[in-house]
Amino acid sequence: MRTNTFFLNLLGRGFLHLFFWLAVLAFYTFLFGADNDNFNDTLLFSLFLMPVTIAVSYVCIYKLIPDYLIKKQYFLFSIYSIYTFIISAYLVMLSIFFSLIYISKFDYNLMPTATKNMLFVITAVYIVPFVVSGFKLLKLNLKNAEQNNKLKTKILNTQLKLKEQELNYLKMQIHPHFLFNTLNTMYGFALKKADETPEMILKLSNLLDYLLYQADKPFVLLSEEINHIEDYIALENMRFNDTLNINFDKIYNTETKTIAPMLLLPFVENSFKHGALINGVLNVIMTLESDTDKIIFIITNSYKKQAKTAKGIGLENIKKRLDLLYPKQHSLTINKTNELYKVELILHS
Numbered sequence: 121m122r123t124n125t126f127f128l129n130l131l132g133r134g135f136l137h138l139f140f141w142l143a144v145l146a147f148y149t150f151l152f153g154a155d156n157d158n159f160n161d162t163l164l165f166s167l168f169l170m171p172v173t174i175a176v177s178y179v180c181i182y183k184l185i186p187d188y189l190i191k192k193q194y195f196l197f198s199i200y201s202i203y204t205f206i207i208s209a210y211l212v213m214l215s216i217f218f219s220l221i222y223i224s225k226f227d228y229n230l231m232p233t234a235t236k237n238m239l240f241v242i243t244a245v246y247i248v249p250f251v252v253s254g255f256k257l258l259k260l261n262l263k264n265a266e267q268n269n270k271l272k273t274k275i276l277n278t279q280l281k282l283k284e285q286e287l288n289y290l291k292m293q294i295h296p297h298f299l300f301n302t303l304n305t306m307y308g309f310a311l312k313k314a315d316e317t318p319e320m321i322l323k324l325s326n327l328l329d330y331l332l333y334q335a336d337k338p339f340v341l342l343s344e345e346i347n348h349i350e351d352y353i354a355l356e357n358m359r360f361n362d363t364l365n366i367n368f369d370k371i372y373n374t375e376t377k378t379i380a381p382m383l384l385l386p387f388v389e390n391s392f393k394h395g396a397l398i399n400g401v402l403n404v405i406m407t408l409e410s411d412t413d414k415i416i417f418i419i420t421n422s423y424k425k426q427a428k429t430a431k432g433i434g435l436e437n438i439k440k441r442l443d444l445l446y447p448k449q450h451s452l453t454i455n456k457t458n459e460l461y462k463v464e465l466i467l468h469s
Contacts, residue, residue: 144248168215176208177249181256212242305359316358323351339378356392365403372410380445384417386438387463391421398422415467423461
């Protein structure tokens with residue numbers, strides 16, 4: 121099948137070239153016979169010029185342009201172009217000489233008027249290679265542009281896949297930390313045989329459902345992310361009991377607003393894990409505001425500065441995710457004092 125297609129394409133190209141050179145022959149015959157009534161003489165003279173014209177054209181489009189000009193070997197291109205011109209000019213003069221012999225029988229006055237001007241003849245001969253070379257350059261430029269576009273598309277697809285893989289890896293890092301904290305809390309309640317344990321299991325079930333079926337999506341509804349955070353807060357409320365003072369204010373006007381899943385939870389986790397009890401109470405204040413253009417999330421927790429402070433879970437992780445998901449469309453500000461740790465995240469859309 122491929123062999124048949126190859127031969128059909130080759131045959132088609134052959135007919136196309138043949139048609140083109142017949143058109144060039146007709147052009148020469150008309151050009152040199154404009155003021156001559158003897159059609160046979162001008163046709164014969166044109167035939168003498170055709171081998172030179174064909175040879176120069178093919179040398180240009182199959183050797184000089186692809187091997188030297190396109191590869192930016194300008195010196196060799198210039199040298200070989202000069203060689204080609206000298207040799208072809210000599211062959212044109214031979215063609216004129218033979219036409220003088222066979223057509224005019226050495227009688228210069230019998231030659232068609234247009235063929236007597238050597239400069240005119242050489243110019244006419246080089247018009248064809250010049251036009252053919254122009255089309256060749258145009259074709260090569262279009263081909264290179266197409267290849268560059270394909271290469272750019274391939275590179276972009278590769279970069280996209282790498283970003284997706286990196287993003288999935290970053291998400292996977294979040295899940296073990298979250299599950300460890302939650303299961304550790306549930307373990308403590310189970311040891312005490314607390315009545316809240318079934319409710320904790322239900323909350324955890326909701327969170328696991330979110331992790332398994334929603335976190336793999338590129339974006340989820342902001343309302344779903346908020347519900348997820350509230351489930352987590354409920355679990356922490358059970359763990360801290362009376363030692364937790366938490367306030368979560370939410371202002372969002374649109375139900376269709378979306379956000380990357382598991383983007384805000386690490387900040388909430390860190391506020392509990394690295395927050396400090398001041399006067400026996402951990403204070404956590406969260407506000408979330410959203411409109412059609414942006415999301416503002418601020419979380420502040422009580423904090424005690426230590427000589428060596430471990431980095432919060434997922435902080436570097438979240439920074440990388442923000443760079444991947446909201447490039448140049450976010451700002452993250454973290455401020456620490458002796459008693460407060462404040463995070464402000466703004467997402468633009």
